[in-house]
Amino acid sequence: MSASDRVQRLREEIERHNEAYYCHDAPLVSDAEYDRLLAQLAALEAAHPELLSADSPTQRVGAAPLPEFAALAHATPMLSLNNAFADDEVAAFDRRVREALANDDESEIRYSAEPKFDGLAVSLIYADGRLLRGATRGDGSTGEDVTGNLRTLRSIPLRLRGDDWPAMLDVRGEVLMLRGDFAQLNERQREKGEKEFVNPRNAAAGSLRQLDPRITATRPLRFFAYGVGVATGVALPATHFELLDRLVAWGFPVARERRRVSGLAGLLAYYADIGRQRAALPYAIDGVVYKVDDLAAQARLGFVSRAPRFALAHKFAAEEAVTELLEISVQVGRTGALTPVARLKPVFVGGVTVINATLHNEDEIRRKDVRIGDTVVVRRAGDVIPEVVRVLVDQRPAAARRFSMPENCPVCGSRVVRSDDESGGKGVAAVARCSGGLYCPAQRKQALLHFASRRAMDIEGLGDKLVEQLVDNAIVRTPADLYQLGLVALAKLDRLAEKSAGNILAAIEKSKRTTLARFIYALGIRNVGEATARDLARHFGCLEGLLAADEVALQQVPDVGPTVAQCIRQFCSEAHNRTVIEQLRAAGVSWSESEPAVSSAGAVAGKVFVLTGALPSLTRDDAGRLIVAAGGKVTSAVSKKTDFVVAGADAGSKLEKAQQLGVAVLDEGQLLALLQAGAEAAAQ
Known part of the structure; x- marks a missing residue:
């Protein structure tokens, strides 16, 4: 037998043992025998390096460490599920499904039910049957590329079984750690005198996101598939339950406890049954998941916001x-x-x-x-x-003591104020806040990021990681310190070459010339957004007027009520904040003392607009500037006070709310026509 044949035979045998152990919990050989086969394969590949391939079982040990994870866009979004905590919420879900599918009350929907894994969701992309890449869920649209780490998991096939797999396949599933494996991992941590992991989920998430895949390879991670995002080149089964069977045939483990059920009674019976089994299951779960079994029906039901209409997570009680x-x-x-x-x-x-x-x-x-x-x-x-x-x-012991909130911030010593606008409902009163927004170390990173953001001072390149380094290394304490930065200090920071540092310094210098509205917004005053900042700039015309205004004077500004006036006054009266503002002006931050006038006539003047979705030719910022210049106002939330919603491609919940409230909806062309009509009216 040739070396090539021996290598191929060993690979097939090892993968057969992997599937038996990780997919079916039915090992065919002892650990010692498995290790012997793996050693034979490694020796053959070492002697014949031309036979080594990326999908060999020996390549699960991990490659060299990465500097950081790259972003990876998902072929289709990895959506969250709507949650239910009570039986009546499940009943409402079943009723909505029946109504949407035009089923009468006597007709029961068939569902696929399975445990809800308490792990880390990932996407696996296969091309021509071979694992190409893998990513975490991330924000649902873009995740972290953890392909090298995922390759170390023996429960993930590097090559699909059979020959009926799709040309391109996106498998969705969960990475987790079994309870028994977690206990053994912590036992090893104790023996080494190292910190123990808190729970299996955190251990799994931390292990998968190691920059060094060789560390991931030492952790007992498992993968369980629960669905498919994309599949091309082959016909898939008609139901979700059969689709999971197909995934098993391709070599993926799935939850053994999955079951087909019918109607509301079947859903609730499954929930109760899994609840009884929960403590004895080999993995941690935090509920069960219901999915309409018929895939064509799933497509008809579609999605709402960022969740599918055809699925529901029924969570266990806290x-x-x-x-x-x-x-x-x-x-x-x-x-x-x-x-x-x-x-x-x-x-x-x-x-x-x-x-x-x-x-x-x-x-x-x-x-x-x-x-x-x-x-x-x-x-x-x-x-x-x-x-x-x-x-x-x-x-209660006799010595029990009452608690009182401090009058001064425990971090910076600034006054603590109560924001009357922030009641959380149910009788909960105001939130206590530190008034030292530009000075307080606890608020430092957030204040700097907001100050440098595109709609504020627009300092390009000053993102999360750089701000984190500047603050953690005590280089920058307030926004005013940004204008004292030098090339030497910046270039010493991690992953910031001299050229990049120079670009950032140039962006900081450029930001010195701004507008009063942008500067007010950049200060990060509670409840003062872009629109309010513009109104304040137009009304007072200069910063000194704003700083000197009392709450009565502030409420003369359009749309500034008692709550916003109180927030502005509290911010401006804090000595630490005024000091930072003076330092910013001394550093050269300036603007024209007269804000550009806006039209007060025409079809747009005084109207409230909300922008949503991607417009064909205008950015939303550009559209917003045109509206404001014509005397309109742009806000972020749709309400009964909204006059127009301008909707582009992929408009979401804002468009739905506008339709519910009967708010007029415009496309880009209609907006431009309205602006033109307003300009003509103003010119007459």
């Missing part, structure tokens, strides 16, 4: 545990919000050991009568931040 509240501390978020955090005696709940839980705000603490030293009930569901649900008052 898990709760009892523990002691040791202390309450205060965290300052990126937008200045102060959040009280419960420091807890460690307790295991929802698959993790919890030591901190959110208390939301001071009013919520009072409503629940939470005190330091109390015995409390803590709840956690999936990835939701743990929260204190209630107090066991009958176990």
Whole structure:
């Protein structure tokens, strides 16, 4: 037998063992025998390097580390699922499906039901039966290219079985870690004296996103397929359940607990059955998934917003545990919000050991009568931040202490203010915020990113990673520090060559010449968006007038009510913020003291517009500028006050809401015609 034949035979035998073990949990040989076969193959490939190929089982050990993951666009979006937590929500889903498919009340829909894996969603692309690339879900449209890491998973076939596979195949599934494998991994971590992983999901996500695939290869990750995004060149089965059978035939593992059910009763019975099995399953799940089984019916049902109409995730109830509240501390978020955090005696709940839980705000603490030293009930569901649900008052110690929110920011010392506009509903009152927006270290990165954004000071190249380095290395503390940056300091930062540093400095210099409206917006004043910033600039005409205005004067500006006026006054009266503004002016940031006038007549003047979708020739920014120049106003949300929605290609929920509210919808041509009519009217 030739070396080529021996290599091919060994590869087929090893992949057969991989499938038996990872897809069917039915190993055909011992681990020692498997390792012996793999060693034989590796030796043959070393002796005959011309026979080595990317889909060989020996190539699952991982390649050299990557500097970072590249972005990878999905062929079709990886959508989220709508959630249900109660039986009546499932009943509503079943009713909507029947109505959309024109089924009467006596006709039951057949569904494919399966466990909802608690892992990391990925997409695998196969070309001519070979694994080409793989990516994480990311934002649904674009994920991270983790092909090298995915190749290390033995449950992912590098080459599809059989010969009836599509020319191009996009397999969707979940990467996770079995409970038993997770326990063994943590045991090895303890033996090495290294930090243990919190839960199987976090361990799987962290392992898959290692920049060094060789590390991923040492982690016991599994893949389970649950669907297909794209398939070309071959006819697929008519149902989702049969499609999963086809995936198994191609070499993919799928959930054994999947089942076909009929109607609402079948859905709820499956949910209850899986709920009873949940603790004994080899992997963590956080619910079940229902999908209309007929693929043609799925296509007819389509999608709404970013979720399919033909599928639903039925989540399990949140898990709760009892523990002691040791202390309450205060965290300052990126937008200045102060959040009280419960420091807890460690307790295991929802698959993790919890030591901190959110208390939301001071009013919520009072409503629940939470005190330091109390015995409390803590709840956690999936990835939701743990929260204190209630107090066991009958176990309250005599020494339990009440909590009060600090009057000054614990990070920077600025005054803490209450924003009356931010009630969370259900009787929850205002949010406490640090007023040192331009100065507070807790808000530093967010403030800098907003200041440099395209619609603010428009500093090209100053993105997340660079801002993170500038702040973490204490190079920049406030926006004013940006204008003191030098080439030497920038060029020393990671992955920033001298030419790139020079380009950024040039962009910073260019940004010095701006408009008053852009500058006001760039300051990041709470509740002051682009439109309000323009209104403030037109009304006051100069920055000094804005800084000196009291709340009564501010409310003379169109669309500035008591809440916005209060936010502006609080920001402008904070000494730290005024100091930064003075430093920005001293650094050369300037504008014309008279803002360009806008038309006050015509068909557009005073009208409220919302832009959505991609227009044929105009960018949305360009369209917005034309509307504003004609005296109109552009906002981001559709409401009863909206006069026109300008919709382009792929317009989404905003268009749907406009249609529901009866708001006039324009295309680009109609918008331009309206603008022209307005210009002609204004000229008369």
